[in-house]
Structures are given as structure tokens and as C-alpha cells.
Amino acid sequence: MIQINTNTACYSSTYINKSIIQSATIQKRDNFYCFPKHIHQNIEVYYFIEGFCKMDIAKETIVAEAGSLVMILPNTVHSFYLDSDVSCKFIHIHFEPSELNSLFIKENEIQIDILTLICSITNYYKLIPNEDIISLLYSILNEKNSTDLFSEIFCNLHLIEVLLYIVKRENITSFFLSPKSEITPRYVLFAFKYIQKNYAEKILISDIANHLNISSRYLSKLFNEATNLTVLQYLNIYRINQAINLMITTDNSLTDISLNVGLGDVQHFSKLFKNIIGINPRKYKKLLIKN
Incomplete structure (x- = not known):
């Protein structure tokens, strides 16, 4: 795994207190709930607390069970549905990716736009987050519902941590930042x-x-x-x-x-x-x- 120099991951011309996260809520669905196929330019993050659901993402169907995190990328056709009357509880975060497209990693004189890289490889990511990331998701929830002057800043910083975790966990940079190539x-x-x-x-x-x-x-x-x-x-x-x-x-x-x-x-x-x-x-x- 390539080590990221924290001095080179930074904002450029993006206000750190800009409202990037549009919504952050805990939701519950049951009784064969179905949200049909749709698409948008935002990125959606789901963390499933209880139960499970199914998602059609592009041409693939996945099962999202308790303890899993699913991030759906922009311009991806997807749906969300329950095929039983068992309830499903989850954290749901919507954010505007264009506000973070000036976030870069630089290594070996190679500069990579994190969001462009994430969105170029696949339609979605599904993984089991560690306790630190789960804590960050709950922190985003708390800060989003706060009126404190620094709440938006903390929301954005926590979101960046979650994105960097996904980049690291999915080993996205291992090829692009390899010093051997x-x-x-x-x-x-x-x-x-x-x-x-x-x-x-x-x-x-x-x-x-x-x-x-x-x-x-x-x-x-x-x-x-x-x-x-x-x-x-x-x-x-x-x-x-x-x-x-x-x-x-x-x-x-x-x-x-x-x-x-x-x-x-x-x-x-x-x-x-x-x-x-x-x-x-x-x-x-x-x-x-x-x-």
C-alpha cells in the first residue's frame, strides 16, 4: 500500500465551510418498500445498521446487509428495494461531488484528483467499514444537524476522511502511484x-x-x-x-x-x-x- 503524504492532500479554491453534504439522516424502511430506478449527479453513501435490502446498480444486483457500507457514484442508474416485510435501518448521506474535485493526492510528481479517480473505475463501492469510519459517519450526522459555526467544516473533513478510507481500502492508488511504474x-x-x-x-x-x-x-x-x-x-x-x-x-x-x-x-x-x-x-x- 502506498503511503499518502498528508501535506499533499489539500483543498484548492474550495471553501472548507461550503455546504457539500446535502443531507445526512438515519432512515428506516419496511413492508416491501421499493424506490424504483433513478439517477442523479450526487454521490450517495449508505451504512446499514439493521436488516438488509437489495439494490440494482447499473446492470448488477447486490444485497446490502447490516454492517456494510455502499457508495453509489454519480450518473449510475440504481434502485433500492426490500423483498420481504423485514425492516431495514440505515444511515443515508447525499453529497455534491463537484465541490470536492480539487482534492488531490500527489506522489512521485504524479497528481491525482481523488474523485475523478474514484468515479472512473466503477459504479459503486461496497465494503465493511471499521469502527473509525462508522464513528465518522455518526459524527457527520451530528454535525449536519447542528447550527454551530464549525459544523459544516467538520462535516466536510469527516467526509474527506471517509473518502480517503475508501481509496485506501479499495487499493485504488496502488497502481497509479506505484514508484515502479x-x-x-x-x-x-x-x-x-x-x-x-x-x-x-x-x-x-x-x-x-x-x-x-x-x-x-x-x-x-x-x-x-x-x-x-x-x-x-x-x-x-x-x-x-x-x-x-x-x-x-x-x-x-x-x-x-x-x-x-x-x-x-x-x-x-x-x-x-x-x-x-x-x-x-x-x-x-x-x-x-x-x-
Whole structure:
């Protein structure tokens, strides 16, 4: 495990007392409760105190039992339901990730945006937290319901601790910050940034590889090792996520949205959207309006 230098994990242009956590509550559900498939740009954290539930997350179904923590990432289709009359009690925290996108780890001259890294690898994380993290979650609850001047600050700092714990526990940085392969993370991180900057235009793997002066095949190998995705798969997921953002924040037609995210053919866009999200974009837009 790579040791993180605490002097290099910091805020940059984000007020430490800004309201980042939108809600933090203890909730209870029972009697075959069901919240249907939905999506949002926030990150949700669940810690299950009693009972269990099922969640459909993207194309996977998981069982979340007492003692487990589930973090669902932005733009991920998910649902929450009980398939029995047994009650389920849990801590539920909603927070706005964009306010923390200036939080970095730097090691071996490589700087990594923690949230971008977390959100690039998977749709959700499920783990068994230790007592320290459980204590932090309860502290967030207490501070969120307090009117003290420093409550928001403590909420944000506790949240950062929880995120860093997940980064450490899931060993996310082990590949990217490995001192034995400094060149590899540079290449993959460059690919992330290139896609994020140019996704609205036509992108070929060779475009990225040429900037790095390496072969497309070699870049594909490094990218797949780091993300378990091909460059094209990541590009498509990123484009669909941007399309969902436009569906949420604008009244643009699906044709315009398709063009704006680099998928000019609306039929191709619809097919790709359904393959990634599970339903076609027209039905999804209706779901957004309904929820």
C-alpha cells in the first residue's frame, strides 16, 4: 500500500465551510418498500445498521446487509428495494461531488484528483467499514444537524476522511502511484484528461497515443490494466454521463444532446445509451421528470 503524504492532500479554491453534504439522516424502511430506478449527479453513501435490502446498480444486483457500507457514484442508474416485510435501518448521506474535485493526492510528481479517480473505475463501492469510519459517519450526522459555526467544516473533513478510507481500502492508488511504474499512470491520466477535454469531438485511440508518442496497442494495454475498460468503453461511458447531465440541466432535444457529446447519429446514441444505462434515452428522460 502506498503511503499518502498528508501535506499533499489539500483543498484548492474550495471553501472548507461550503455546504457539500446535502443531507445526512438515519432512515428506516419496511413492508416491501421499493424506490424504483433513478439517477442523479450526487454521490450517495449508505451504512446499514439493521436488516438488509437489495439494490440494482447499473446492470448488477447486490444485497446490502447490516454492517456494510455502499457508495453509489454519480450518473449510475440504481434502485433500492426490500423483498420481504423485514425492516431495514440505515444511515443515508447525499453529497455534491463537484465541490470536492480539487482534492488531490500527489506522489512521485504524479497528481491525482481523488474523485475523478474514484468515479472512473466503477459504479459503486461496497465494503465493511471499521469502527473509525462508522464513528465518522455518526459524527457527520451530528454535525449536519447542528447550527454551530464549525459544523459544516467538520462535516466536510469527516467526509474527506471517509473518502480517503475508501481509496485506501479499495487499493485504488496502488497502481497509479506505484514508484515502479511512474510512466504508466502518467499515460493513463493523460488519456482521462484528453477524453474529458475533447469528448465532444471525434476521438480515436491513435489521437491520444500520438500525443504520448506511444503505440495505440500499448496505450490500450495500459488503460485496460488500470481501469478494466477499453479506451473506447471509457469514452462512451463518459459521453453518456455528459449526455445525462445535459438531460438534467437543459431542455435540449436528444438530437442536440447527441451532437453536443460527440455522438452525431441519434440512433447510435440511443443504442449506446440503452446498452450502458439499460433503457433508451426517451424513457430515461421521462423517468427524470417523474422523479
